[in-house]
Amino acid sequence: MPVESEGPIPAASPVIGEAEIEAAVRVLRSGRVVQGPEVAAFEEEFSEVVAGRHCVAVNSGTSALHLALMALGIGPGDEVIVPSFTFAASANAVRLVGAEPVFVDIEPGSFCVEPDAVAAAIGPKTAAIMPVHLYGHPAAMDRIGPLAEQHGLAIVEDAAQAHGASLGGVAAGAMGTVGCFSFYPTKNMHALEGGMITTADAETARTLRLLRNQGMEQRYANEIVGANMRLTDVAAAIGRVQLTQLDGWTEQRRSNAAFLDAKITAAVTPPVADDARHVYHQYTVRVQEREAVQEYLNERQIGNAVYYPTPVHRLLPYLKDGSPDPRWDLPETERAAAEVLSLPVHPSLSEDQLARVADAVNGAAS
Numbered sequence: 129m130p131v132e133s134e135g136p137i138p139a140a141s142p143v144i145g146e147a148e149i150e151a152a153v154r155v156l157r158s159g160r161v162v163q164g165p166e167v168a169a170f171e172e173e174f175s176e177v178v179a180g181r182h183c184v185a186v187n188s189g190t191s192a193l194h195l196a197l198m199a200l201g202i203g204p205g206d207e208v209i210v211p212s213f214t215f216a217a218s219a220n221a222v223r224l225v226g227a228e229p230v231f232v233d234i235e236p237g238s239f240c241v242e243p244d245a246v247a248a249a250i251g252p253k254t255a256a257i258m259p260v261h262l263y264g265h266p267a268a269m270d271r272i273g274p275l276a277e278q279h280g281l282a283i284v285e286d287a288a289q290a291h292g293a294s295l296g297g298v299a300a301g302a303m304g305t306v307g308c309f310s311f312y313p314t315k316n317m318h319a320l321e322g323g324m325i326t327t328a329d330a331e332t333a334r335t336l337r338l339l340r341n342q343g344m345e346q347r348y349a350n351e352i353v354g355a356n357m358r359l360t361d362v363a364a365a366i367g368r369v370q371l372t373q374l375d376g377w378t379e380q381r382r383s384n385a386a387f388l389d390a391k392i393t394a395a396v397t398p399p400v401a402d403d404a405r406h407v408y409h410q411y412t413v414r415v416q417e418r419e420a421v422q423e424y425l426n427e428r429q430i431g432n433a434v435y436y437p438t439p440v441h442r443l444l445p446y447l448k449d450g451s452p453d454p455r456w457d458l459p460e461t462e463r464a465a466a467e468v469l470s471l472p473v474h475p476s477l478s479e480d481q482l483a484r485v486a487d488a489v490n491g492a493a494s
């Protein structure tokens with residue numbers, strides 16, 4: 129039996145290879161470690177992922193969302209439409225600028241915001257819509273885009289899980305007013321920590337550059353109040369190495385997903401919308417007896433995880449008088465939170481390991 133037929137299969141496997149280490153060491157030896165030429169080159173190179181849009185690198189995906197909302201002038205008194213079925217960072221960014229999230233339900237297939245629910249949530253205080261391309265599946269931007277246009281709203285795409293995803297051939301991060309990516313280690317590519325903001329608008333890009341660096345373009349000539357959300361040149365050098373691998377890794381994720389789609393019979397495999405290119409940040413199935421399935425997988429050392437067990441509107445900071453706000457009626461969100469299970473799909477998996485994952489899911493049900 130090949131060695132791979134045994135042993136643990138991790139849920140994620142961030143790459144820190146020799147090339148990443150050499151890139152980091154090269155920058156460290158140069159003595160120039162803060163935001164500089166590596167960041168500029170990373171931005172230039174990443175713009176190819178987002179149809180040539182302006183790119184502004186920052187120190188995390190959360191910072192990207194936070195600065196994007198700031199640059200759009202969103203703040204107290206404004207509402208931003210956001211899914212509750214997401215990582216808390218999406219809604220946290222809204223709160224960090226003093227605005228209020230308005231939670232909407234999801235489509236059961238894509239796990240992304242449901243466009244009719246978005247339309248119904250638009251009100252006089254709505255300033256922006258923040259679709260999340262969850263698990264690497266693009267949100268229904270073909271319907272959300274026209275809605276935003278009709279109501280004069282900005283779109284902030286949370287593309288933290290969607291490097292290289294697209295809908296109708298248009299890349300995630302190139303569909304909204306602003307796009308936000310994360311380079312956290314478990315994402316489809318990383319820079320240890322980091323983020324990227326993308327926009328077609330040169331003025332917005334300039335504002336973002338000011339906001340990430342104390343409001344300065346020229347040193348000590350501060351134009352506005354800004355933060356320090358700069359990416360280091362060490363991180364950018366690692367991100368540049370990872371970016372050269374992104375296409376190949378994405379193809380591997382997609383072919384791993386196709387393998388699992390074909391082999392898994394005992395769970396609902398992830399549907400893909402017409403015209404959507406799913407990049408499988410997560411490969412997420414639905415199961416009924418989730419705890420039993422998890423126990424079965426854990427016994428066989430097969431990595432698995434629930435993203436996300438608690439919808440954001442049920443998390444402490446978003447409660448009203450200790451309970452979820454009765455305004456939020458989100459049945460598909462609740463159902464997804466109870467049923468989803470993410471399985472290993474990362475590019476380092478062998479076919480043997482993928483077969484073990486599928487067999488275990490099927491075996492758990494029998």
Ligand SMILES: *Cc1c(COP(=O)(O)O)cnc(C)c1O
Nearest residue numbers: 188189190215217288310311312
């Ligand atoms: C990872 C993630 C973020 C935040 O990115 P960080 O780099 O961890 O700050 C935001 N939104 C979603 C959907 C994410 O998965």
